[in-house]
Amino acid sequence: MDLLQTDGRIKLSELGRRVRLSPAAVTERVRRLEASGAVTGYGARVSPARLGYGLQAFIRVNPHGGYTLKHPRTLELTARPEVLEVHHVVGEDCWILKVAVTDTVHLEDVLEQTSALGRTTTSIVLSSPVEGKPLLPPDRTRP
Known part of the structure; x- marks a missing residue:
């Protein structure tokens, strides 16, 4: 999982060599990860600044009554190309949007x-020292 997330363009033969599995075994393992939904897709990471x-x-939103994530005005906002991520959260605010x-x-x-x-609170990103870390399955030995 770590190698796939770090380099989504890695050839399956190279992936197999690095994890010491045959090409057939690594192909089957990747196919199962895709089929189970653990691997949801592949793509390039781009630099917003270079674009x-x-x-x-990050824009935190506490919407007025009646506005949900499925409301037409909300869908219009979230369809904007500047809106990179939308998170529905618990707490003082209901949504967090990441925009570029x-x-x-x-x-x-x-x-x-x-x-x-609704009411918004905005935080401008100064830097992102940790981004795009690979996510591995949780350690099942931890309590």
Whole structure:
């Protein structure tokens, strides 16, 4: 799992060599991981800054009554290309959006649309020292 997450383009023969399995065995194992839903897809990680998105931010939303994640205005917001992630959370806020924008003017535009849905709190990302860590199954020996 670690190698697949670190390098999704790794050839199955190379993956097998590194984990000491035959090509047939590693192919079957990867197929089972995909079939079980443990591996949900493969893709490239891109640098938002290199694509022209100089700022990333987290927008926490406490929506007004009636607005849900399935409401048409909410769906319109979450369909924006700047909205990278949407999390439905428990706590003072209901949603956390991760957005990538070109600058503060662009962020203000996104916030205008978001604020129409409810109270917002925004945190601008200064840096992301830990990103894209591989996720392995939990250690079953821990209590």
